[in-house]
Amino acid sequence: MQTDSALLGPGGIAFLGAYVLSLILIGWLGRRARTENSLSDFYLAGRGMSFLVLFLTLYATQYSGNTLVGFAGRAYREGFHALVLVTLLSGAVGAFILYAPKLYRLSKQFNFITPADFIHHRFNNNRLTFFAASLCLMALANYVLTNLKAIGYIVVAVTGGAIPFAYGVIALSLVMVIYETLGGMRSVAWTDALQGSILMVGVLTIFITIQGEYGGFAFIYDQIQTADPSKLIPPTFSQKLTWFSTVCLGFFGISLYPHAVQRIYSARNEGTLRRSIQVMAFMPLVTTLFMVVVGLTALALFPGLDRQASEGATLLVLKDLSARGAIGTGVMVLFLSATIAAIMSTVDSALLSMSSIITKDFYARIKPDSSQAYLTKLGKTISWGIMALSVYLAIALPQTIWRLLEIKLELLIQIAPAFFLGLYFKQIKSASIFSGMVVGTVFAVGIMVANKLGVDIPAKPWGIHAGVWGLALNMATIFIAEKLKKDKS
Template structure:
């Protein structure tokens, strides 16, 4: 298993044909552009229809973690991994709070980035730059960890025929080419392909594994012998952790700058509403399926450690391929779906960083730049960011790798600026800014303090560091703006 490649030559050729076809989609995006402007490049001319919007939201929201991480978690933790289904639904619940109004505002004021809304709402350059920098760091970390994951997947699947370094370089090159060719149009169209592949892959793999091993009902007696702990309900501290997980993930993911750009890109509010209505049920056919695959895996293969348990889906597929002839195409499909899921997230994050640097930082320094210059700058930034990410993903020592896994903890701290900012006019930039500083400081202190050996638990009282930061962040905001907020809340309860 360790040395035999999961992909035969045919599989590798199929995978590379699929990957290079994405460049073709990039050219389609390039030739479909309406004008040379930031709005057209970064938001696809604000004309994204229902199917494209839904699939790009879907492909962006579900990363490689869905295919690999969720089933691995279910293998290790059993049914408590169902929390992943809840937090994926909760993300849409949080969009409901701010997306309707933010979409309307973005139309009215031609926003391109999250920073545009922040500057429009708070009129503070300091706050806009702070939020832009936090977004860039979080998205940069996202790109880095995903690039590294994709390198390991391809190297593992080809048993080293395509090395870790080559895999990262080839895939990064493909992504940056199609991204800079057609911007959001290319990214959204490739997301469509990747979203279909992801959804189809998850459903087919779930169906075959479920059918072959007999499903949860059939394996439950076996599971009760091997893993009786799966039947134990979470105790109070685990329940607290369950809620904390839902909150930290849903709040952090719901303010992804690339997701916000998709809210801006929607053709109209009805299109956005319908896409979100469909999105709220996707965890039941994506996340839940992968959790069940992980649990079925626990009944079939025993004793995997943390790293190996992340491969449980592949191990089941390999086991199936040994039992049933001509089913190795399933492995190709799984790998293609996992790679598609990762790529669709990385390209969106790259586009969001490029637009943030161009619109929120460069344009503030050079406000008179023409749209052509801004576009050229934005595209150059994409190449530079990708180059830096590739070099870091290949060379970064494992000892400081943990630092680059901080993403949601940072994004949670910018959430009040969006959720409160969109609804409460009286809230001030000063309170939001102080809240962000306090929240970020607390989150990072807990995480880094734990890593360097201070006696601080990574999740004090079963609550994530990012959530502790968010709690103190909100406390700071409510303390500074308490009088204004009291009257606003009173008013809102009457509306």
Template structure:
């Protein structure tokens, strides 16, 4: 992201954001003994109101990478990238499929992590451990992406004044500090800050880019139709199939991200959760939709960019917008500082969730079941630091084979969806078929991705793996006889009564 801003101006803005984040962390944890309660530290005491819950859900779904990465994709694909809006919309649909029901059960049973539900539902260590592995893998991958993005964004905003490695370490320390002080509450309130900055920044960025092309989007579409007609044409059949495949992969994969599920647990009430999700339904057109338009405008502003050069599109457009006048200059600096803050905010959510699973699902469940909550929280914090250190090493010294393996994310994560979602609704779903479906689905998706067969007729390996997963889980469960007692126990597990 090459920017022509003054390096010192960028440094001032970033330092200001860092100070605000640290202040939020301090105020969130002041006077509260968060370290003695898993629920208070990892889930904000399950008391997030509608504003904080909405913005932390928003930050979970939209990162700074949404702006930096989606606009170049629109530039390369043209109007075919309208699919990005449907990606984000289908995530909300997936939430609504299971979130309210899971919330009620989690409130009654005091769940901390997504695999608390999996363990409660199937009473199987094998299913629980496999779910933990797949979820930690997805979180580790996502956190690696954010750490790399932090370094690139800070280095770009400051014109190289702050080097890549120093930028990553500095903001990781800031992130760890406010997260340690305030836990989930600090994370949620930093999400509010970055969410507001991103929303306002995207609108002003769009206004500036429209001004530079004459204030008429029709000029842009006419230019594309005359010069790059393929970008306004109907996509081929394989692209349409791939689009549908991505909807399934991203829709269910993103909705069951551990940090997404934990936001469901953190809601103050079921009513608060539903209101927040209903407002989230408006965000795809207002966020990815506007970013899509920005990418389309970029085709006219900078025609003929190569695939590699197009990755710098947002920075190139920002430089042009900043040159309009001093108002746009400072807004662009604030906006790109907000992008850095948004990436950090996404990283902190992922790290907090990663730490909670180390603390609760591995240490608390299998290593030391008698551990106090204070010790579990401490183990989670230490585990998070170790994970960040390992991921930083991987980001700076990526062994080719390990890196290729690590790029798997949604392909593996989505394999946990049947256990979580089907388990809420179908009483006959049984542990053994769920385990084998999850394992074989993950193996199929992983092997296809690593051997270069990422899609078959446009269908992603993760989606084919999910199809195999669901088939094994459903058919296998039909062949397993369940007693009336077992069905009654499952009925009680999934009951929507708030009292046990």
């Protein structure tokens, strides 16, 4: 795991360390601002998030380390086809517009804490609630694990291996779980606000520097045309279907990440939520698009890298800018802080969401007489348990299992009909939604797992993701079940 050279010197590493430790202070301030010892206060910051905090926590949560590192790598490999990533994130905002206003009003009226609270309120079916909560939990677990692994690699790269992978994962996880259990959602949102600001400044800085130093799209186009003109060819029909299918995943999947839904519940009022989502509509343009440009710049500068090397596209561009004297250590520290911030803000939010799902959707439903104070305490204990297990798995899980963890949105997308149809179609029954969810999940997971285990089944039959096929089957099952019920009656 030892790398040749550290990305930062002792001063930079000390600054990063101080930044990470300052998050615990913010967590402590979040605890001091606590108004009551209840689930609503712990998991939803007392439903009192202001516009700026809500917007920044939505932003920091939605854009993970994958945006800064993975998206640039994908742009390097796929060329301009990676522009689909911009609409992937925009699609999620489009879905918010459709369900957030009504869901927010219901959450205020009926005190929802988790996404499954809405499903239980609407359909009153324990099997459906548990199944939907389990899907949320699995998607979040995958999310936490992959991001923890990414954090370990970044610590190794930053310190040149002076801090080994396992120690990096353990140390940063410890910081996250401490500030999370100190103040719950309030601490997480406040740290997200800081992390979101760093993320935004980091992305803008690297984008503007690239424009000034290399010359933007004109430079990228000229270089790619010379080095790898195949990256300029428009998508084939099958690739266009994949493009559309990716956008569907964003619309029905990313928008329903449990931690995103819980931020909708946390808004101080509807006007605050509306303004936050309105600004979020423009974030793919100044974050995802900018990171795609970074990846394309890396392709223009360093053509011919293999898949693994292309994952470091952003760092290659940063190193080149540093060698040219275009950026100093400060920008390097800023960008690496932004990357760590992006990962931490995603992991802490997902961890809090998992803890709330286990506490509220499983434990509190089995033992409904438990007090709010007891459930809050239990939730904190669960957070430590989840984090300990995640850290162990992030360090010890074999590579073959990691391939299966890529299944996230394919699972989550199956709860979409319960939200979209449940909110707007009063006549739809729980049995139909449950049948659809089971059929869609079994189909999507079956295809994905078979593909990853080497069976000759494409992960995207005819260019469409298995999860989107699963969703189509899910909807068809609901339609058929409802029709049969109508005919019977």
